[in-house]
Amino acid sequence: MRQALERGDTVITTGVVLQELLKGFSTPRAREEIVDRFGAIPLLFPDRLDHIDAAELRNRCRRAGLQIGTIDALLAQPCLRHALTLLTTDKYFSRAAAHGPLRVWSPSRT
16 A cells, blocks of 8 residues: 555545454554544445445355455445455455456555
8 A cells, every 4th residue: 555655546445444444453542543544545435336236246256156255345346336456465355356357456566
């Protein structure tokens, strides 16, 4: 993410990502820092169609033998809809990308 920001790339997140990050911090100071840093990053809110299409993505993956969670599908779907690259180190998203046009950032990229 740092590289993307330094290049001037547009970086956006979702409330679910912010919530997941905050659950991992135990001190008030750490919580304040993450809230402050992510305050500069716009939030993308999934709409009704994203929820519908996320369910279809999950079903399509399941038919292909890949289990993807409801929240993971909901994180991937707005990326598909808006042609965004998903920044993650979770290998499940790379596997899901094999079943559609999802672009997933890879840590090996520079």
